[in-house]
Amino acid sequence: MKATASEINTAARSAGPLLRQWRDIRGKTQLDLSFDAGVSQKHISFVESGRSVPSRQMLLDLAQALDVPLRERNELLLAAGYAPSYSDPALDTPAMTSINRALQRMLRQHEPFPAMVMDRYWNVLTTNEAAPQLFNCFIDMSARPMPRNLLHLMFDPEGMRPFIVNWPQTARGLLARVYREAVAHVVDAKTKALLEELSQYPGVKPEWRAPSSADAMPMIPLTFVKDGVTLDYFSMITTVGTPQTVTAEELRLECMFPASEQTEAEHGKFMRAHSRARSAH
Numbered sequence: 001m002k003a004t005a006s007e008i009n010t011a012a013r014s015a016g017p018l019l020r021q022w023r024d025i026r027g028k029t030q031l032d033l034s035f036d037a038g039v040s041q042k043h044i045s046f047v048e049s050g051r052s053v054p055s056r057q058m059l060l061d062l063a064q065a066l067d068v069p070l071r072e073r074n075e076l077l078l079a080a081g082y083a084p085s086y087s088d089p090a091l092d093t094p095a096m097t098s099i100n101r102a103l104q105r106m107l108r109q110h111e112p113f114p115a116m117v118m119d120r121y122w123n124v125l126t127t128n129e130a131a132p133q134l135f136n137c138f139i140d141m142s143a144r145p146m147p148r149n150l151l152h153l154m155f156d157p158e159g160m161r162p163f164i165v166n167w168p169q170t171a172r173g174l175l176a177r178v179y180r181e182a183v184a185h186v187v188d189a190k191t192k193a194l195l196e197e198l199s200q201y202p203g204v205k206p207e208w209r210a211p212s213s214a215d216a217m218p219m220i221p222l223t224f225v226k227d228g229v230t231l232d233y234f235s236m237i238t239t240v241g242t243p244q245t246v247t248a249e250e251l252r253l254e255c256m257f258p259a260s261e262q263t264e265a266e267h268g269k270f271m272r273a274h275s276r277a278r279s280a281h
Contacts, residue, residue, distance in 0.1 A: 014079040014080065015047065015053070015054065015059065015076060015079045015080035016047055016048045016049060016050045017048075018075070018076050018079050019044075019047060019048055019059075019062060019076065020048045022063070022066045022068050022072075022076075023048075023066060025066075025186060026066050026067065028066070030044045030045055030048070033062065033065055033066065036065035036066075037061045037062050037064070037065035038061070039058060039061065039062065043058075044062070047062075053080065053081075054080060056077065056080075056082045056085075059073075059076055059077060059080055059082070060073070060077075060085065063076055067184050068184065069183045069184040069186065069249060070086040070243065070244075070245070070246045070249045071086070071088070071120075071183075071246045071249075071250070072184075072186070072188070073085065073086060074086055074246070086244070086245055086246050087245050087246065087247075088245065088246040088247055089245060089247055090247070091103075091117070091125055091126070091247065091251070095245065096245075096247060096248070099240060099248055099251070103117050103126070103251070103253060104126075106238065106253060106255075107126070107127065107128035107253075108128060110128055110130070110255050111128055111129060111130050112130050112267065112268055112271075113130055113233075113255070113256055113257060113258065113267065114127070114128065114130045114131035114133075114134050114135075114233075114255075114256040115127065115128045115130070115131060115253065115254065115255040115256065116128075116131050116150070116253075116254055117251060117252070117253050117254075118150060118251075118252050118254060119250050119251065119252075120182075120183055120190075120191070120250035120252075121149070121190055121191065121194055122149050122150045122151045122178075122194070123147040123148070123149050123150075124147060124148045124149070124150055125147070125251075130271075131256075133271050133275070134271060135153070135160065136274070136278070137226065137270060137271055137274035137275075138160055138163045138224065138226055139158070139159060139160065144159070149194075150254075151174060151178070151194065151198055152197070152198070154170070154171070154174060155171060155174075155198050155201045155204065156201065157201065157202065160224070161201075163224045163225060163226055164222070164223065164224060165223035165224070165225050165230070166223070167203075168203070168205075170221075170222060170223075171204065171208060172208040175195070175198070175208050175209055178191065178194070178195060181237065181252070183249060183250055195209060221233075221234055221259055222234065222235070222256070223259075229266055229270050230262075230263075231258075231263045231266060231267060231270065232258065232259035232260045232262075232263045233256040233257060233258060233259055233263065234256070234257055234259045235254050235255065235256055235257070236254075236255050236257065237252055237253070237254055237255075238252070238253040238254075238255070239251065239252055239253075
């Protein structure tokens with residue numbers, strides 16, 4: 001059934017503000033976008049004002065030129081009355097088999113050090129064996145709800161926070177990472193909600209949410225201490241190149257590496273000692 005004139009006008013009005021919002025986020029004029037996307041400035045103006053309904057391909061071209069994340073491209077298409085273009089399959093579905101296999105291989109190869117796969121909102125999807133083993137040396141991970149969120153784990157006074165050396169500096173650095181590593185450098189509504197949840201923990205200062213150049217260090221040290229043993233780690237992040245699904249674009253593999261020779265030597269001994277202590281109980 002063909003869309004009515006009223007439905008077409010509604011779609012035009014819905015897509016226009018979204019497109020203008022993304023152009024503002026990217027700091028581009030209509031003329032800039034016209035050059036980048038190969039679409040006339042007049043046509044862009046008509047789309048943004050709701051006077052013209054863009055074709056599906058035009059919307060995709062404009063979104064590409066504005067580096068709109070795939071999840072938000074789907075929202076833009078839906079606003080214009082089109083079906084989404086990008087699927088969002090679960091990591092364990094057939095569509096994600098090749099990526100999942102690669103991730104599992106990388107997780108295994110990173111043993112005996114922790115590695116985990118997270119989504120856009122820092123929810124842990126899967127890990128190698130070392131990740132829960134390390135955290136279980138400090139807290140009872142089985143008591144934490146699923147899906148486990150890495151940021152909540154670090155901010156929660158009943159989580160890893162009591163064992164983190166110089167927690168205020170680490171917390172501020174983690175908040176800076178949220179902004180810096182947001183997909184396409186955009187803090188969406190769910191990320192804002194996550195930041196708000198983190199701000200509710202005791203001791204979290206409002207100014208920590210304002211990213212600054214001082215937080216943009218080459219690496220964020222993460223130092224844990226327990227029973228007189230100090231362990232220093234830093235992280236490296238791997239993402240999927242040229243993703244074509246929402247899931248693939250939002251996946252991040254975080255690998256923790258020893259930041260000192262002492263940690264490299266102590267890491268295995270520390271985990272074995274606490275594993276024996278748990279088994280004795």
